[in-house]
Amino acid sequence: MKYIIGMDVGTTATKGTLYDENGQSIAEMQQGYPLIQDKVDQAEEDPNLIFDAVQDVIFTLAKKVSGEIAAISWSSQMHSLIGLDENKQLLTNSITWADNRAEYVVEEAKSSGLAQQIYERAGMPIHPMAPIYKLIWLKQKHEELYRKVKYWLGIKEYLIFRLTGKMAIDIPMAAGTGLLNLQTLTWDPELLRAVEIDSEQLPELMQPVAIVGTILPEYSQKLNLHDTQIVLGASDGYLSTIGIGVLDQHSYALNVGTSGAVRTITRQPVLDKKARFFCYAVDEKQYLLGGPVNNGGISFAWAKNVILSSEDTAEDFLNLAQTVPAGSAGLLFLPYLGGERAPIWDANARGSFVGLTRNHTKPQMARSVLEGIIFNLLGASHALTENIGKPKAIRITGGFVKSDFVRQMLADVFNVPIVTLNNDQSGTFAAMFLARLALGLSKDMAEINDYINEERIYFPQEKNVQVYQELLPIYNDLVHSIQEHYEKIAKFQSMHPELFNKTL
């Protein structure tokens, strides 16, 4: 027997799954690490701590099969940025996607036209999460450091470098830096010029199925492995899409956990007039389109604590919301508690309830929160639909869509069949599948479907669809007209941090 480990390097933890020769999961392990948030808008991680966590996971999983690991393959968070010096030593932490310190750079780039150019050349939405904006920020604010950095890479590239000594990056991950040209699938010379770095300073571009190398003897020994191949793998955005069998634009993948994302794959690059979605190249025949959404389960958790209390469970909240019909009697919730990326791309956005009457009570407020989160997900999805047409079905994953109630609501709001799967390990699973392709155990991407089974299909219910079709135009109009006030409210809030104190 030869085993494969699929790794998923997330923001709060790294998860590893051990798969057997038939692609069956036989063990799982997870190890967390802290986010460093000492300053406003900062969100960094210590690459060494992540590397430690990764080694723990690999060591523990490998031990279960006496180290007989043919390959380790990777799924990872996107948009992280790490600088190494000429001796390939760390000069920075990993600056994650959640770090917003380049916000002002984005504002300047919007005015100068650079932001639009980055979207058009690289398919990268106009947002400080992109490493290209972080590079400009570092260049402006930490010039000395910037000059010292010889190599720039992301967290997955760093981990693989530690294990193999080689610096390589998969194309979909590279696309998420904002530096990769969407047409040529190479580092974009003009964008490199904008950040004053040279392609030599970046990892080598490879396919996700590339074998970067054999694990270095040092770690082979330490982790008790034998001839284990390190397969490059890809970004979690891409892998969580193909990992649930969404291989073309006939279906969309909707993941809603703490935050959410809607994604699909097209044969050609597609850009949006309003830059509402990303378009990341995978290879010449595959482009990952999608919108990341901040306000998913995190808004749900907030509402549960505020409408009910922290002692109540998610189920209590869902049970309450289920006692009233679709439409929450005309109460609308705008879920923008933490600013928003897709579809409105406004860091200052704030949450609202609108349409309250004296007949509204807790159950309608609860239901309106779920409906508002889903209306916004529809908005993110709608940006795709306007450009590439409606999907035949949407495959869903994540903690927010665990209940039949929410799943049916998704079907009714989206007015599209909603499909659940009995395999929810999309990240580590797809990473493993890439290793199978790399090792020749599977021949073709389409074979991934052999491992994925539909669990249940939720069809739209006419009566509810009708109600939502009436409410959605009102919701969308509101989203636009309240938006003009966010900047003033956000400014007031940031000028008065003391008002957030719980006690006087």
Added chain:
Amino acid sequence: MKYIIGMDVGTTATKGTLYDENGQSIAEMQQGYPLIQDKVDQAEEDPNLIFDAVQDVIFTLAKKVSGEIAAISWSSQMHSLIGLDENKQLLTNSITWADNRAEYVVEEAKSSGLAQQIYERAGMPIHPMAPIYKLIWLKQKHEELYRKVKYWLGIKEYLIFRLTGKMAIDIPMAAGTGLLNLQTLTWDPELLRAVEIDSEQLPELMQPVAIVGTILPEYSQKLNLHDTQIVLGASDGYLSTIGIGVLDQHSYALNVGTSGAVRTITRQPVLDKKARFFCYAVDEKQYLLGGPVNNGGISFAWAKNVILSSEDTAEDFLNLAQTVPAGSAGLLFLPYLGGERAPIWDANARGSFVGLTRNHTKPQMARSVLEGIIFNLLGASHALTENIGKPKAIRITGGFVKSDFVRQMLADVFNVPIVTLNNDQSGTFAAMFLARLALGLSKDMAEINDYINEERIYFPQEKNVQVYQELLPIYNDLVHSIQEHYEKIAKFQSMHPELFNKTL
């Protein structure tokens, strides 16, 4: 000893207070009656039930002093409408201020220009509460009935007619019909023509201090009274203003119970360009200006039940709100749960929370509700201030302003000293004082101040004033831009009454 009974005919109950010769209250009694709401927007009362309640109250109070009642004087709800036939028998219930069936008439009158004309000639705001709009509605929808009615009057006029056989109305009450000319203080011929009625069909116009007559022998006997004079009295709007010593525009009277109102008295008629307040004549030297506000304690009670629960008390809610500083960390509440009269005059208005972040929890939501109710009261008051200047102080009454916390908040938001009084019986008390003037026991209106004592003054606190001055422009902008959506939301809600069902 000679005693006076002050009566206050409210919407839910009639209250009577027995006063001695020195104006000291010695007994009180209250008797309720139901509101009839069989149809949407209907709000009627049975005049006979109210007359029964009135007799009960008078009988019980008079018995305490062996019927030695020199006079009975009246404060009463405004805007009610009753039709009598040629035999002075009831043809209708009392159609109260809360009845909204003339809403469509108001919409038509806005388009035709009639509404603006009514405001300019009569000082009556553009709202279906006004009897003039109810008359047009009855003329259009119940023509046969309309033709049968020989006499039109309000509930106080009806009660006094039953007790004296005479039909009389005080000028401030007459002003609230929308038919009284603001300049001449007589029924307006042009407006009478608009409703096709003759001034003969309306009660005789008199001063509030007029003695209408001695109580009819039938009721004198039944209620065990001796030679009791019936003093005309006036509208509760006027009496609750002078009843707390607000006799000119140097101070405003703010009452916030279930609903609210801000009022003051000017020497000249004053009209607002945007028709945001009423201007009711009292006599040639007194005009009552003010704005009625729907969303006072009723929004507070709703929020308590929704943010806490129906088991929690008003004090629990206030205690919670007090744990966080002024400004609710930038969370804004628009209190329009039941549409709104002053200052936005929009029956479709709905409530909103705007500005939510994940750091907002129940205490900030609670506080924002109080702040939102008060921001809106400020809006109603601001319409007056724009026309007649800022008051030196505001005298407050009502269930919503019972706590030090809310009183201080009023001072901080209004940025004006807020004064409480130790006499809160303003309606029955001022009615009694009119009887004193009628009987010659007092000589001059200004003597009312001998009975009124200031209890406490709340001065604005600079730090909170500052925060509210920053938030108010944001709040006001929001009020305007959300307003354009109310019609669509209200329409959705009225088209789907089934969505308000609590269970599926």
